[in-house]
Amino acid sequence: MTIILLLLLLSSFTPFQGAAQSAVFCDNVKAVASTLPNKTSSSPVHFATATVGQAPDVVYALALCRGDILDDSTCANCITNTFQFMSNATPADVQCFEGGSFYADCILVYNGKNILAAPLSTVGEYDDGVPPFERWNVKNVTGDVPLITGLIHQLLVETVEKAASSTPRRFATGVVDSNTNFPRVYSLAQCTPDLSSGDCLSCLNRLLGMINSTMALRMGGQMGVIRCYFRYDASQFYQGKPMISLGPASPAPVPAEQHKRRKSKLWVIPIVLVPLAGAAFVCAFLYFRRLTKQRKGNVLRLEGSRNQDSEGEEQLVWQGKNSEFSMFDFEQLLAATNNFSEENKLGQGGFGAVYKGKLPDGLYIAVKRLASHSGQGFTEFRNEVQLIAKLQHSNLVRLMGCCSQEDEKILVYEYLPNKSLDFFIFDEKRRASLDWSNIIAVIEGIAHGLLYLYKHSRLRVIHRDLKPSNVLLDNEMNPKISDFGLAKISTSNNNEVNTTRRVVGTYGYMAPEYASEGIFSIKSDVFSFGVIMLEILSGIRNSGSKQCGDFINLLGYAWQLWEEGRWVDIIDATLLPISHSVKMMRYINIALLCVQENAADRPTMADVISMLSSDIMILPEPMQPAYFNVRIGNEESSTTIESCSINDITISVTVGR
The missing domain is CATH 1.10.510.10 (Transferase(Phosphotransferase) domain 1)
Structure with a gap:
């Protein structure tokens, strides 16, 4: 079932204020309408842009078919029908309007302003402060509300991350089953394919960040700007199998006779596995013990356990699974900062100085060298390594790695030339x-x-x-x-x-x-x-x-x-x-x-x-x-x-x- 969701059509409460345009502008819109559907459907990712005419009557347009719409003709028909619908909705005494709309199957936007020129790194920010399109189910979640809303939130976060990392379509779908009387919840997230993974994630995260405590209780909802969009609902509104599935799956029933045979053989498993596990543990212990001795204690130990900090509060220790996090050698950082020279010094903090550095590959870094006499500085060092290496967001500084050799405790960040606020x-x-x-x-x-x-x-x-x-x-x-x-x-x-x-x-x-x-x-x-x-x-x-x-x-x-x-x-x-x-x-x-x-x-x-x-x-x-x-x-x-x-x-x- 196709549901038309008007975004931008003749309303002051929509992301664009449609403005009446000249006859030349309207002719340019018609020219876009005649070519954009086929251009979009013939694209491998069903995405296209167009620019027709000259100022002041130039038309900028963008079209995108939803990621699960794989049929070219279905995509082309959706965009054609959208143009037709918007043309029919224009009042008789008006030439034509700027505008756009979300269909269930495609997105179309055209405007006299250059909507294609904005830097892709700013996606998710809105022209003239106008908020994004949003629509929410009037019904609230029922049953175990904290459990269900928590699962929906987790589903949206994982769907957004999946969409941002998926190439070439920047599209993902998901489903979560709460194992309660509440129905399954289905999700979808999509960006325009010309966005990088980071820009897509930033755009979608901005939208997720706008979900307040009232919206979070709704049974379904959707939000979108020109280049990114998400939706969730208690019924499957997209085609195909969900790409992400959350919640424990129900095991398939086992025939009684087969169950009996399995049960009779279960006693064999401990006899076989326990010695194997013991041998593996001993081997692993001896290997890591030897590796630790080889390192002579010069490298920071980051173990997969929970420690108590100086305030007696539980702290999660980083497990070293971030592929972008590196252990730097002290000599390498010494060379990068020209022996921590004064001309490379960016500033002085309570726990040490920060220096500008340059790696052999030409990459600039910011090197925070903690004061060796500061016990609290070491606590800060450990806390930051354990924590920020797990965090990735466009509005958080990126910790690239660290160095821990003898008395030297150093943090290495991305270099930001404009210093601090x-x-x-x-x-x-x-x-x-x-x-x-x-x-x-x-x-x-x-x-x-x-x-x-x-x-x-x-x-x-x-x-x-x-x-x-x-x-x-x-x-x-x-x-x-x-x-x-x-x-x-x-x-x-x-x-x-x-x-x-x-x-x-x-x-x-x-x-x-x-x-x-x-x-x-x-x-x-x-x-x-x-x-x-x-x-x-x-x-x-x-x-x-x-x-x-x-x-x-x-x-x-x-x-x-x-x-x-x-x-x-x-x-x-x-x-x-x-x-x-x-x-x-x-x-x-x-x-x-x-x-x-x-x-x-x-x-x-x-x-x-x-x-x-x-x-x-x-x-x-x-x-x-x-x-x-x-x-x-x-x-x-x-x-x-x-x-x-x-x-x-x-x-x-x-x-x-």
């Missing part, structure tokens, strides 16, 4: 190079990186030290969260964790419940994100030396201006005149929601992304933020004033119990 937002000259589109990209990129850590990665990670100096920028000013030395892995669904010994982090970005009681959760990182948002918009450090009105921190100052209706005074002068005033006000509103005093009042990162990506969602009114009462001249706050004036140093504070 604080290098731009707190410098008057460099900040002037950031326009509003850069600001949006940075804020949304950080949000998507955090959501990946909490929801879409294999490990649930709480960063605990999120700040502008730990957000790096690539060539295109895309943000990448870095420095996971203080991060924690949450091994349960418990939202709050109580640290038993040390509070670690950076004053000015530390949530109040963590600073005062040692309680941290994903809402602690949400607080830090809200602080960063305000700093990006204002160009003012939250706890710097610059006085903010009657307050010593940015949060109190921002709240005072918001209450007085003078929010525009928060915005840095480099962003003025304000041509995006409505969006700016929404961003300040969202930032204030993130820095609420009580963690329960802060939104989740999924909710934050939904609010950032929508211009029509009604936002809650924020309440008084944390640290609002920290004012100039308040003697009772003298301790806080002193500590807040230093926000570039990672600190540890002992919390009494």
Whole structure:
């Protein structure tokens, strides 16, 4: 059954606002309609683009048939019918409209704007801030809701990853059986085949990141932008066998007579396998023992077990299965950094210096050499190797490898030439190079990186030290969260964790419940994100030396201006005149929601992304933020004033119990 899902047709609530066009533009649309169906169906991957005409009447078009539609004629007919349907839907007194639509079997988009020119690395970001197409089943999941929604989430994540890695179609399907009364759930994800694996994954992950707590309860749903799309439903809506299957499969029934014969032979298995297993274990033990001696203890031991960290909290040890992670030789890094020369030094952190390096193949790297005298530096080193090697996302910095030889503990990252976010937002000259589109990209990129850590990665990670100096920028000013030395892995669904010994982090970005009681959760990182948002918009450090009105921190100052209706005074002068005033006000509103005093009042990162990506969602009114009462001249706050004036140093504070 073919279901027409209109995306872009004559509606202000769709991804494109269709605009009436001239007769020449309409003739160009007809020319595209006459050639694009056959061009698409004759492509091996059923994907094609077209450009017809000259400005100002040029038409840019894109068509893609769903990955399970293998028949050429079915693909061509779908696109032809889509053109016809959209032509018939145009009002009689209008020449024609820009537009597009999703069918059950194909996607078609044509527009007077060059929808084909955007860099593929920015897919999943939306023109003019318009949110993607989305449609959700009106019914909610029933039965064991946590189990079923968890399985659906796992299904979507694995389907997305499969689609991104599948060539040449960038297409995948899946199914999950919860073994309950709830029906099987089927999934599909697809990107345009011209995307790289990384760009496809980034695009789809951006969409998954917009699923908030309400959407996650629906029995079915779908979201899409021009170049990527996913859907799931409780009935199979695609052709062919699912490419991914989750959930335990029911074993085939065994005839009674055969079962009896099997049972009579089961006693043989232990007699045969136990000696073999014992011999294999002894051989493996002797081999690895000899290998360890050969290495003389110079290489970091990464075992497949769980260790206790210095706070007595369980830590997952990396098992070394990431093929892109390397063990570097110290001499190799010495040569790459020119003996760790001062001219190659990029910066100095609390646990050591970072140097620019160049490998023999010409690849630039960032080399973090931890101070040999820092015991905490080694803890950070171990934690980062164990953790970040397992994480892969376009908004997380990539750890390429490490070196552990005698007293040398070194981390090797991808090199990002634009340094860190604080290098731009707190410098008057460099900040002037950031326009509003850069600001949006940075804020949304950080949000998507955090959501990946909490929801879409294999490990649930709480960063605990999120700040502008730990957000790096690539060539295109895309943000990448870095420095996971203080991060924690949450091994349960418990939202709050109580640290038993040390509070670690950076004053000015530390949530109040963590600073005062040692309680941290994903809402602690949400607080830090809200602080960063305000700093990006204002160009003012939250706890710097610059006085903010009657307050010593940015949060109190921002709240005072918001209450007085003078929010525009928060915005840095480099962003003025304000041509995006409505969006700016929404961003300040969202930032204030993130820095609420009580963690329960802060939104989740999924909710934050939904609010950032929508211009029509009604936002809650924020309440008084944390640290609002920290004012100039308040003697009772003298301790806080002193500590807040230093926000570039990672600190540890002992919390009494």
